[in-house]
């Protein structure tokens with residue numbers, strides 16, 4: 001395919017960060033955003049200098065201890081040197097190890113959840129490739145369910161509002177916000193840095209324009225959250241710096257004002273919801289003697305009572321939209337704010353109206369608030385997983401530490417399987433998981449950890465077998481997302497680095513060694529797969545009477561327009577219009593303000609209606625500060641953290657922690673100082689930035705700085721680079737969803753005046 005693009009200097013490509021064209025001069029990548037993108041993401045800049053960075057994995061590598069002693073538990077993971085081996089030898093050894101584990105322990109001893117965002121292409125999609133391989137080669141693997149993104153909401157919302165399609169995929173659009181919404185109440189905001197990203201890609205970043213135009217028309221934005229810049233300046237938002245983790249108290253008080261002033265939509269509650277009276281009894285304090293009124297809430301959430309009651313009255317009279325950032329539910333009892341906000345919207349009775357109601361997670365990614373495509377996008381088939389065991393994704397360390405132990409999940413009592421081998425491709429658990437020092441201890445327990453990686457992430461360093469993988473710019477692929485109206489030819493821009501191979505090529509070679517090559521490849525090379533995957537989309541286009549070019553025409557043109565469904569409000573609008581004819585997929589067919597099903601699970605930590613439950617981790621004398629560990633503005637998670645663009649916002653190479661000037665002054669901390677941020681689980685070094693956009697008592701440090709532990713005799717290591725996941729708690733949101741609680745924790749900060757340790761995160765490990 002390469003030859004056909006030789007006459008063009010720039011080739012089309014697409015990433016989670018946006019669509020663009022790129023060229024390669026042998027050392028740097030030129031990136032030109034897609035001309036139709038009104039607000040391209042600067043994070044595209046991370047590609048510029050990353051292809052030949054020293055952090056890339058050049059050759060297949062095996063950990064010395066694993067090579068010498070064979071598979072088995074080892075505390076040397078993450079510390080050992082590596083030995084480079086030829087591809088053939090490493091693949092032989094890996095195939096042998098997979099056969100050994102399968103024969104001795106069965107496929108249920110292999111954890112292949114492999115959570116992670118990898119890259120955007122539809123064929124070289126590492127998750128799909130690894131799952132397909134494990135299904136074909138081993139007959140299955142222990143999988144994970146749900147995501148780090150929406151761990152709690154993905155489980156609670158279907159109980160409350162039924163199919164997620166109405167909430168995530170076909171709800172209020174940005175066009176409606178521009179045109180119709182009068183008041184936006186945004187819990188956790190809608191930071192533009194977040195909607196820059198969409199898995200699978202996004203060719204038009206519409207959010208900045210939509211927010212500005214809604215505001216120019218007179219829409220009012222209220223931002224409830226600890227960081228002022230979770231909404232952009234053009235929103236001119238009224239900022240309510242709420243105490244972290246107390247939104248449910250505020251929401252209950254809004255509900256209480258509506259109920260006690262009879263401002264709630266009783267007709268809508270009657271016809272479209274179930275269980276309101278049970279909830280109202282709780283609201284009014286009939287159960288526990290405590291009315292959840294504005295005065296009660298004010299003492300918990302730090303927002304003055306008169307402001308709460310005034311906002312409730314305003315909500316009742318204006319066309320309003322309630323949004324909740326994913327961040328709020330990545331916390332202990334994270335199910336509650338998601339459910340409570342749905343109940344508030346139900347009491348306001350505007351769900352299903354244009355620009356109004358409840359749009360959970362709007363603005364958290366570039367998918368939300370868009371119209372889905374009317375045709376399917378190319379998707380790699382994964383085959384069948386014959387293993388039944390699974391975990392909620394964020395319970396990985398518990399699974400490895402407590403094999404065979406029971407755990408609760410969504411009304412079921414399950415058991416953790418006994419895992420011997422963990423196989424990762426396209427994710428970075430040493431980025432995404434909580435309490436990394438604990439994770440490190442759990443990875444010491446298994447027999448073998450395999451990672452396909454583009455670069456020496458902490459996960460690669462902790463692996464026994466590291467297989468060098470191509471980056472997206474080094475291979476041809478197809479870019480598409482279910483919410484984006486363009487499908488992209490993603491053309492290779494540069495040749496593969498050193499000995500790197502595509503995930504597909506690696507799995508095909510392993511499949512050959514395991515006698516299942518034909519089943520895995522179906523006789524296709526990568527190009528044949530691209531052609532085959534596009535066929536489904538082409539057929540659907542043709543069947544609906546749209547332009548349906550063949551693969552070669554699409555490839556030559558570089559992109560193809562996909563039709564979207566109409567902006568008709570989807571299932572929620574239909575439900576609003578006629579709840580009997582178009583019921584929600586809940587047991588009652590209505591919005592469940594009280595859920596008999598959830599109540600039946602008997603969880604005190606998630607009873608039958610939303611309740612106020614304070615986190616069991618509260619700031620105190622030892623750890624007086626609240627930490628927000630949110631998404632980074634300068635990169636996608638941990639990806640390409642070494643690139644100059646990500647580095648440009650660090651200070652002396654360290655991640656920046658932002659804090660309120662008052663908290664800094666009280667500790668003798670100044671701008672650009674180095675601080676030690678610590679709690680009982682771990683400690684990190686970060687640089688400081690002082691800002692009044694951060695609420696007092698809060699320290700914000702983005703995720704994504706590569707874990708760089710400095711061993712400390714007998715104590716947990718210090719991350720000298722600033723990875724907040726050394727501080728966060730490895731705890732499930734309660735038993736209903738078992739989601740990640742990574743967004744927030746507590747800590748103390750002090751100025752670090754010691755000798756500043758060097759950052760080694762991007763240096764390849766020692767090679768023998």
Ligand SMILES: Nc1nc2c(c(=O)[nH]1)N[C@H]1C(S)=C(S)[C@@H](COP(=O)(O)OP(=O)(O)OC[C@H]3O[C@@H](n4cnc5c(=O)[nH]c(N)nc54)[C@H](O)[C@@H]3O)O[C@H]1N2
Pocket residue numbers: 115116117118119124126148149150330424425426427428429431432433452453454455457469470471472503629630631636637638639640703724725728742743
């Ligand atoms: N404290 C805290 N922690 C969090 C969060 C938080 O808010 N706070 N947020 C959480 C959320 S929402 C998420 S989604 C997770 C994200 O966690 P991850 O998705 O695991 O993070 P990424 O950095 O995107 O990891 C992807 C990895 O895949 C590699 N890669 C890229 N392309 C390819 C490829 O083609 N093949 C292979 N084999 N590898 C490839 C990259 O080098 C990178 O190491 O983090 C979670 N962690």
Ligand SMILES: Nc1nc2c(c(=O)[nH]1)N[C@H]1C(S)=C(S)[C@@H](COP(=O)(O)OP(=O)(O)OC[C@H]3O[C@@H](n4cnc5c(=O)[nH]c(N)nc54)[C@H](O)[C@@H]3O)O[C@H]1N2
Pocket residue numbers: 043148149150187188189191193194195196197224225226227230242243244245246247325326327328330364365628629630631632633634635636637743744
């Ligand atoms: N630039 C960039 N964008 C991204 C990503 C990235 O890595 N980089 N990752 C993408 C992914 S995978 C996901 S899942 C989404 C994540 O989307 P989110 O999880 O919504 O994003 P975050 O930035 O982690 O959190 C949003 C905000 O929630 C606020 N918040 C936290 N706790 C509370 C609370 O108790 N109450 C209130 N009111 N507010 C609170 C914080 O101020 C935080 O800034 O972002 C996506 N967008």
Ligand SMILES: [Mo]
Pocket residue numbers: 147148149150
């Ligand atoms: Mo996410």
